[in-house]
Amino acid sequence: MTTFTVTFGGTRFHVRLSLARFILYVLITAGAFIAMFPFIWMILTSFKSYGEVTAGRFFPREIRWHNYVEAWQAAPFGRYFLNSIFIALTTIAGDLFTGILAAYAFARMEFPGRNIIFFIFLATLMVPGELTVLPNFLTIRKLGWYNTYQAQIVPFTASVFHIFLLRQFFMGIPRDYWDAALLDGCTHFRFLRSIVVPLSRPAVVTVALLSFIGSWNAFLWPLIVTSSEKMRPIQVGLRSFVVEEATQTQLMMAAATMVIVPIIIFYVFTQKYFTEGLTMTGLKG
Amino acid sequence: MRKTLFLIVALALVVGLVAACAPKATPTPQPTKAAPQPTPTKGEEMDPISKLDPSGQELLFWHVSTRKHEKALMEIIDGFNSSNPYGIKVVPEYAGYYGDIYKKILAGIAAGETPDLAVSYANQVAEYAKAGVIVPLDPYMNSKKYGFTEEEKKDFMWNLLEGDKRPEFGGQYLSFAHSRSMQVMYYNVDWLKKLGYDGPPKTWDEFKEMCVKATDPEKGTHGYAYSGSASLFATLVFTFGGDIVTKDNQKVAFNSEAGLKALQLLKDLFDSGCAYEVAERYGDQKDFANQKALFTFGSTAGLPYYRSAIESSEAGPFQWDVDAPPTAIGKPVVNVYGPSVAIFKSVPERQLAGWLFLKYWAEPKNVAKWAMTANYFPIRKSAIELPEMQEYMKKNPQYKKAFNLLPYGRMEPSVAGYQQIRGIIADMMKQVIEGADPQQALEAAAQQAQAVLDQNK
Numbered sequence: 001m002t003t004f005t006v007t008f009g010g011t012r013f014h015v016r017l018s019l020a021r022f023i024l025y026v027l028i029t030a031g032a033f034i035a036m037f038p039f040i041w042m043i044l045t046s047f048k049s050y051g052e053v054t055a056g057r058f059f060p061r062e063i064r065w066h067n068y069v070e071a072w073q074a075a076p077f078g079r080y081f082l083n084s085i086f087i088a089l090t091t092i093a094g095d096l097f098t099g100i101l102a103a104y105a106f107a108r109m110e111f112p113g114r115n116i117i118f119f120i121f122l123a124t125l126m127v128p129g130e131l132t133v134l135p136n137f138l139t140i141r142k143l144g145w146y147n148t149y150q151a152q153i154v155p156f157t158a159s160v161f162h163i164f165l166l167r168q169f170f171m172g173i174p175r176d177y178w179d180a181a182l183l184d185g186c187t188h189f190r191f192l193r194s195i196v197v198p199l200s201r202p203a204v205v206t207v208a209l210l211s212f213i214g215s216w217n218a219f220l221w222p223l224i225v226t227s228s229e230k231m232r233p234i235q236v237g238l239r240s241f242v243v244e245e246a247t248q249t250q251l252m253m254a255a256a257t258m259v260i261v262p263i264i265i266f267y268v269f270t271q272k273y274f275t276e277g278l279t280m281t282g283l284k285g
Numbered sequence: 286m287r288k289t290l291f292l293i294v295a296l297a298l299v300v301g302l303v304a305a306c307a308p309k310a311t312p313t314p315q316p317t318k319a320a321p322q323p324t325p326t327k328g329e330e331m332d333p334i335s336k337l338d339p340s341g342q343e344l345l346f347w348h349v350s351t352r353k354h355e356k357a358l359m360e361i362i363d364g365f366n367s368s369n370p371y372g373i374k375v376v377p378e379y380a381g382y383y384g385d386i387y388k389k390i391l392a393g394i395a396a397g398e399t400p401d402l403a404v405s406y407a408n409q410v411a412e413y414a415k416a417g418v419i420v421p422l423d424p425y426m427n428s429k430k431y432g433f434t435e436e437e438k439k440d441f442m443w444n445l446l447e448g449d450k451r452p453e454f455g456g457q458y459l460s461f462a463h464s465r466s467m468q469v470m471y472y473n474v475d476w477l478k479k480l481g482y483d484g485p486p487k488t489w490d491e492f493k494e495m496c497v498k499a500t501d502p503e504k505g506t507h508g509y510a511y512s513g514s515a516s517l518f519a520t521l522v523f524t525f526g527g528d529i530v531t532k533d534n535q536k537v538a539f540n541s542e543a544g545l546k547a548l549q550l551l552k553d554l555f556d557s558g559c560a561y562e563v564a565e566r567y568g569d570q571k572d573f574a575n576q577k578a579l580f581t582f583g584s585t586a587g588l589p590y591y592r593s594a595i596e597s598s599e600a601g602p603f604q605w606d607v608d609a610p611p612t613a614i615g616k617p618v619v620n621v622y623g624p625s626v627a628i629f630k631s632v633p634e635r636q637l638a639g640w641l642f643l644k645y646w647a648e649p650k651n652v653a654k655w656a657m658t659a660n661y662f663p664i665r666k667s668a669i670e671l672p673e674m675q676e677y678m679k680k681n682p683q684y685k686k687a688f689n690l691l692p693y694g695r696m697e698p699s700v701a702g703y704q705q706i707r708g709i710i711a712d713m714m715k716q717v718i719e720g721a722d723p724q725q726a727l728e729a730a731a732q733q734a735q736a737v738l739d740q741n742k
Contacts, residue, residue, distance in 0.1 A: 054575075220385065224392050
């Protein structure tokens with residue numbers, strides 16, 4: 001056991017660590033730094049001048065807060081923000097609603113052709129997203145949904161991948177629970193609501209987060225199905241920094257920093273479930 | 286035997302059924318028929334456009350401009366909306382960058398809903414035209430009442446609109462441009478002097494010689510910061526006297542001696558170590574500003590960004606300039622490019638209203654405003670005479686120098702499918718600088734490109 005002395009804010013801390021643990025921490029810190037590097041670069045770049053960007057300087061000479069002002073003024077970001085938040089939240093709600101019901105049916109209910117239908121569902125995962133743009137667009141036009149919120153929401157309120165993810169998780173819930181619930185006169189819906197969903201919180205939150213990220217980052221689809229600034233989400237605003245023969249990288253990064261703040265906040269609150277969702281393969285204990 | 290017969294009959298039935306159910310072939314575009322000849326019109330019968338009344342039309346205009354470009358565009362649109370005597374109103378809508386607007390329009394064509402006007406590259410317009418949604422502009426340009434006067438026509442530099450003309454549509458203009466940029470050679474004047482040269486290279490041999498001299502592995506300097514693109518290849522092929530496709534847009538033409546020489550030049554530059562490929566977009570601009578590279582090739586639209594990068598570079602500012610690329614045919618040639626605006630089919634009155642907006646935009650003060658915003662060149666000679674333009678040229682000597690190269694401008698093909706061919710060409714260049722045999726790479730790329738042309742016929 002070795003004792004390390006760390007000074008932080010004028011106070012000295014004595015940390016007792018084994019050498020192996022120390023090395024592990026150093027490696028983890030290095031790994032974290034590498035993973036965070038793009039973000040650090042993004043934030044530093046958001047304070048640079050155009051010349052500093054082209055000169056490839058890592059640290060800005062001075063902090064240019066003005067980039068943020070300029071970036072904010074470049075497009076109606078306030079409106080874009082509200083649109084993105086509204087679209088993302090409603091998409092999550094719809095996605096969870098269809099996802100949980102479908103996943104439960106595939107995981108727990110017996111009906112003819114269950115496996116075949118599930119495989120057909122899975123097969124659609126092989127269809128590249130770009131191929132669906134045109135048919136989806138024609139559908140939206142036919143429904144008269146051009147330049148509306150629902151055009152940006154409804155197509156994403158069902159995701160086969162999310163159904164698959166939830167189904168795998170639901171299948172890990174012991175059958176005994178269902179048998180016990182059935183004895184007590186529980187219906188499928190009650191069982192789903194009171195037992196399956198609470199037990200699967202990590203998976204549900206993971207799906208919500210994936211759905212949020214997908215919706216928050218969507219660019220081409222919203223651009224195609226909207227015509228007015230009033231309906232457009234934040235990613236369309238980010239595009240305004242791409243100009244011919246030069247991208248105003250510093251402004252783009254300032255805007256990108258503003259744009260990812262909500263995602264980071266969302267992640268901070270859901271981080272626990274997110275990591276659980278990714279690492280848990282079944283039910284513990 | 287009976288079984289075989291049965292099979293054949295069944296097969297025939299199925300085939301017949303499938304054929305009957307198949308969607309009807311989409312009607313082929315017929316704008317050539319609908320549009321009168323672009324020859325000067327005589328009398329009202331030859332000029333039905335003049336009888337139309339465009340009053341009160343509201344037009345949807347999809348564009349790609351953001352920030353200062355958008356501001357200038359809005360000024361032009363506001364000017365038109367408030368000054369035109371017909372009460373025409375243009376409603377602008379941002380539709381993403383060039384790739385995005387293209388996808389949006391293709392989706393719109395499939396849905397049967399297109400804007401009235403849209404900004405696109407001429408080769409993209411060629412694809413829209415194949416779907417029969419584009420209005421040829423010649424009848425409008427030539428209309429007695431609404432078209433250009435003879436005097437105005439003489440004022441335009443028509444070689445800058447060469448790409449908007451379509452051989453498949455009887456040589457008519459399918460789009461119109463208000464400004465153009467060109468690909469030029471950027472060079473470091475101070476550095477060239479240090480190397481003992483008092484001017485930029487005029488031939489590719491001189492270029493190579495200077496590149497070799499500027500290359501110093503210890504200092505990390507190179508002659509040429511290469512950023513590959515089909516436009517650069519077109520520039521090279523033009524300077525060797527070749528072409529990318531034939532005049533009638535039917536056949537690939539870059540698999541010629543000129544094409545081979547262009548690729549061989551690239552290979553030589555890379556083999557000798559005096560050229561290197563930049564890793565990031567606009568990395569050549571960055572390296573030029575930091576005096577890591579003596580030469581780059583880029584659009585004149587990038588001039589302000591070059592200037593700002595050079596002025597704020599770590600190593601300090603230096604003398605720099607632009608010129609036509611070196612040439613092997615004894616006279617300069619520059620690759621001129623830039624987006625255009627097309628009018629989509631609707632009703633004659635709306636189409637005419639769209640034309641009137643394009644015409645307003647083509648007025649000298651507007652093309653000048655637009656050119657100065659984008660650092661493009663106005664397509665009208667008289668725009669240059671305007672005091673604001675003269676002032677701008679004084680402040681931007683490189684811009685002025687490039688402007689004088691416009692008469693040597695040539696344009697890349699604007700045939701449908703060219704966007705795809707550009708990808709094929711870029712891959713070919715990549716292979717060659719990575720060591721592939723130029724002749725083989727050229728042949729393979731030409732074959733692929735020809736297949737694309739054939740598909741798009």
